[in-house]
Amino acid sequence: MxxxxxxxxxxxxxxxxxxxxxxxxxxxxxxxxxxxxxxxxxxxxxxxxxxxxxxxxxxxxxxxxxxxxxxxxxxxxxxxxxxxxxxxxxxxxxxxxxxxxxxxxxxxxxxxxxxxxxxxxxxxxxxxxxxxxxxxxxxxxxxxxxxxxxxxxxxxxxxxxxxxxxxxxxxxxxxxxxxxxxxxxxxxxxxxxxxxxxxxxxxxxxxxxxxxxxxxxxxxxxxxxxxxxxxREYGPEAAVELDTGGAPADLAALARLPAVTGVREEDARVILHTANPPATVMALAQYAQERSLPLSDLRIRSATLDDVFMALTGRRLRD
Ligand SMILES: Nc1ncnc2c1ncn2[C@@H]1O[C@H](COP(=O)(O)OP(=O)(O)OP(=O)(O)O)[C@@H](O)[C@H]1O
Ligand SMILES: [Mg+2]
The missing domain is CATH 3.40.50.300 (P-loop containing nucleotide triphosphate hydrolases)
Structure with missing residues (x-):
């Protein structure tokens, strides 16, 4: 055989x-x-x-x-x-x-x-x-x-x-x-x-x-x-990224949106880690509307190694 x-x-x-x-x-x-x-x-x-x-x-x-x-x-x-x-x-x-x-x-x-x-x-x-x-x-x-x-x-x-x-x-x-x-x-x-x-x-x-x-x-x-x-093991379910257009972002408020597990700002973009992308995006849309924020270039993507490092240490790799 x-x-x-x-x-x-x-x-x-x-x-x-x-x-x-x-x-x-x-x-x-x-x-x-x-x-x-x-x-x-x-x-x-x-x-x-x-x-x-x-x-x-x-x-x-x-x-x-x-x-x-x-x-x-x-x-x-x-x-x-x-x-x-x-x-x-x-x-x-x-x-x-x-x-x-x-x-x-x-x-x-x-x-x-x-x-x-x-x-x-x-x-x-x-x-x-x-x-x-x-x-x-x-x-x-x-x-x-x-x-x-x-x-x-x-x-x-x-x-x-x-x-x-x-x-x-x-x-x-x-x-x-x-x-x-x-x-x-x-x-x-x-x-x-x-x-x-x-x-x-x-x-x-x-x-x-x-x-x-x-x-x-x-x-x-x-x-x-x-x-x-x-x-897969350490990263968030997904990340939601948006362009702040240079306006200062209220990271503490964003961190309180539903399903958000982490938030960071990187090169004029805000990155939200989320356990439930639809829930976070819906809440984010409402948040933006109430404050007349443009919400330009909104993107949902899967986790990257950057996100893994952030999830593991709470810090950015290049800080
Ligand atoms: N000869 C030395 N005497 C004392 N401390 C040292 C010596 N060499 C390295 N260190 C310390 O060891 C730590 C690790 O340094 P190392 O150069 O391995 O870091 P690294 O990860 O390569 O950093 P980088 O990304 O900046 O290259 C640092 O805190 C550094 O100050
Ligand atoms: Mg080195």
């Missing part, structure tokens, strides 16, 4: 390449990371999300072996990040902040410098082509635009043919077009079977790129799952 194969996602049985267990980091009496555990498999992108100071960079640098944990350990491709740091260094790619490069170096020189650290580096010409930097090869890197610098940082991370990539805020400061272009590059790297851990402040980035996300706040993991699972 033929064996019955259970349906699993393509990455479900892929090798675990990042395996962090119980990482703790303290500075003095302050615990900045409190028992951080995470596994990332080949061909998977996992996002680490959290506000400023949540502990994202600390977690990443502990996993890379750049900082020493007070407890816990991390294995990269089976090697201990601290005790086998040499083996680990040859298997990870880290998107460096370009500011750590020598000012006068040209793009080509930067790539050649990093290539010299590896036995079998990706040829600089290939990386220039892959990242659309061929015309900038002889430009000093500090003359590059923000988006070009981020691409160079990613090219540098790939020189040693790493199976594991750590990308700390890879698209911060980029315009939407440059961000989307970089997203395509990162998705391509996943297709090649690499394990990718990225940190981000952007919820749309996490929703677009990540197979799973981990939400970190004050050094603790608050929730973990696919963006969709998290929205």
């Amino acid at each position: 033929a064996a019955v194969l259970t349906q699993t996602s393509p990455t479900a049985r892929a090798e675990i390449l990042i395996d962090a267990r119980g990482l703790v980091k303290r500075y003095g009496r302050t615990v900045v990371l409190d028992g951080f555990s995470l596994q990332v498999r080949a061909g998977e992108i996992v996002g680490l999300l959290g506000p400023n100071g949540a502990g994202k960079t600390t977690a990443v640098e502990l996993m890379e072996g750049l900082r020493r944990p007070d407890a816990g350990e991390c294995r990269i491709c089976g090697f201990d990040s601290l005790r086998e740091s040499r083996a680990v260094r040859h298997r990870i790619g880290v998107a460096l902040q370009a500011a750590r490069l020598p000012d006068y170096a040209t793009v080509l020189e930067v790539l050649q410098l990093y290539a010299s650290f590896y036995e079998n580096p990706v040829p600089a010409g290939d990386l220039l082509r892959q990242f659309g930097l061929e015309e900038k090869a002889r430009t000093q890197w500090w003359h590059l635009s923000g988006g070009q610098r981020q691409r160079l940082a990613l090219a540098v991370a790939l020189i040693g043919r790493p199976s594991v990539l750590f990308l700390d805020e890879p698209t911060t400061g980029l315009d939407p077009q440059a961000r989307h272009a970089l997203w395509d590059v990162i998705l391509g790297l996943r297709e090649e079977g690499r394990a990718i851990l990225l940190t981000t402040h952007y919820m749309d980035e996490a929703e677009r790129l990540c197979d799973r996300v981990v939400i970190l706040d004050h050094g603790r993991i608050l929730a973990e799952g696919t963006p969709r699972q998290l929205a």
